[in-house]
Amino acid sequence: MxxxxxxxxxxxxxxxxxxxxxxxxxxxxxxxxxxxxxxxxxxxxxxxxxxxxxxxxxxxxxxxxxxxxxxxxxxxxxxxxxxxxxxxxxxxxxxxxxxxxxxxxxxxxxxxxxxxxxxxxxxxxxxxxxxxxxxxxxxxxxxxxxxxxxxxxxxxxxxxxxxxxxxxxxxxxxxxxxxxxxxxxxxxxxxxxxxxxxxxxxxxxxxxxxxxxxxxxxxxxxxxxxxxxxxxxxxxxxxxxxSHLRVAARAMEELYAAINRDGGTMKMLDRMQTRAQLYATIGYHEYEALDSSLVATVIPEGMPQS
The missing domain is CATH 3.20.20.60 (Phosphoenolpyruvate-binding domains)
Incomplete structure (x- = not known):
């Protein structure tokens, strides 16, 4: 976390x-x-x-x-x-x-x-x-x-x-x-x-x-x-x-070249973190759980009167 x-x-x-x-x-x-x-x-x-x-x-x-x-x-x-x-x-x-x-x-x-x-x-x-x-x-x-x-x-x-x-x-x-x-x-x-x-x-x-x-x-x-x-x-x-910047910059260079060459990122997927991997790295679900534990959802009852 x-x-x-x-x-x-x-x-x-x-x-x-x-x-x-x-x-x-x-x-x-x-x-x-x-x-x-x-x-x-x-x-x-x-x-x-x-x-x-x-x-x-x-x-x-x-x-x-x-x-x-x-x-x-x-x-x-x-x-x-x-x-x-x-x-x-x-x-x-x-x-x-x-x-x-x-x-x-x-x-x-x-x-x-x-x-x-x-x-x-x-x-x-x-x-x-x-x-x-x-x-x-x-x-x-x-x-x-x-x-x-x-x-x-x-x-x-x-x-x-x-x-x-x-x-x-x-x-x-x-x-x-x-x-x-x-x-x-x-x-x-x-x-x-x-x-x-x-x-x-x-x-x-x-x-x-x-x-x-x-x-x-x-x-x-x-x-x-x-x-x-x-x-x-x-x-x-x-x-x-x-070192980290050199590797990242080379990866970005290759990505932009691929988009320009291929018209999309379809050939670069194996070079990417998946959405799930990125969310795990940044603790997305932990933040989401923390928010729900702090802010209780209030469910509206009935309909507002005009």
């Missing part, structure tokens, strides 16, 4: 529930799910936490991932995913939507919407996907100030600092930045766009005792590793940020 109508809504704040998952020895696996229906399907598959990608949210709005969406845009997505699934969500906070005060506003807005965790990155606007070239880095002290602002504003939100420094400044600089962000109050570190197994291992070796996030995106600079391989390399979390 969907959390939004269940009796067992989580009592603990989302950030506390996220921390509890990280206290377990196994790696925390978070597939991307930035829509309510995706969150329900991921939960149905057995995942206990979800990730919301800025790139996925931007693309859904028909926009590139260049830091163009707003705090309110993201909060809209957080609310639907949190309500639909009840799972703790890690949210992409991009560069914080401005400077320190903007970061504090973001943190409060995300917490109110239901987020469990956020990651901030040390790029300058217009920011880029971490796996693209020519990223412009912020001064490490400015990024540390944003991390400190997030820490000051949060009630329970888990704060992850992302550094994109490896590509342009090297491993030593990335490690130094990461340590500065930890000193400023980050709970964990996200080293973006590492390109070899040895690089992942080295970063983990140089950050002993620190919770680390790995990004397993497709068509980027990182080779394919499984969740278990990341765990063996010393990582506590792994995300597949845009």
């Amino acid at each position: 969907p959390y939004v109508i269940a009796d067992d809504l989580p009592d603990a704040p989302a950030g506390q529930r996220f921390r509890a998952l990280l206290e377990r020895p196994q790696i925390l696996q978070m597939p991307g799910a930035h829509l309510g229906i995706a969150a329900l399907l991921a939960k149905q598959a057995g995942f206990e936490s979800l990730y919301m990608s800025g790139a996925a949210m931007s693309a859904t709005m028909g926009l590139p991932d260049l830091g163009m969406i707003t705090v309110d845009d993201v909060a809209f997505h957080i609310r639907q995913v949190a309500r639909a699934s009840g799972l703790p969500i890690l949210v992409d906070g991009d560069t914080g939507y401005g400077e320190a005060l903007n970061v504090m506003h973001m943190v409060r807005s995300f917490e109110e919407a239901g987020a469990a965790a956020v990651h901030l990155e040390d790029q300058l606007l217009p920011k880029k996907c971490g796996h693209l070239n020519d990223k412009k880095l912020a001064d490490a002290r400015d990024m540390a100030a944003k991390v400190a602002a997030a820490r000051k504003a949060r009630k329970h939100l888990y704060i992850i600092a992302r550094t994109d420094a490896v590509a342009s400044e090297g491993m030593d600089a990335a490690v130094a930045r990461a340590q500065m962000y930890l000193d400023a109050g980050a709970d964990a570190i996200f080293p973006e766009a590492l390109v070899t197994r040895d690089m992942f291992a080295e970063f983990a070796r140089r950050m002993p005792g620190v919770k680390l996030l790995a990004n397993m995106t497709e068509f980027g600079r990182t080779p394919f590793f499984t969740a278990q391989e990341f765990e063996d390399l010393g990582y506590a979390m792994v995300i597949w940020p845009v």
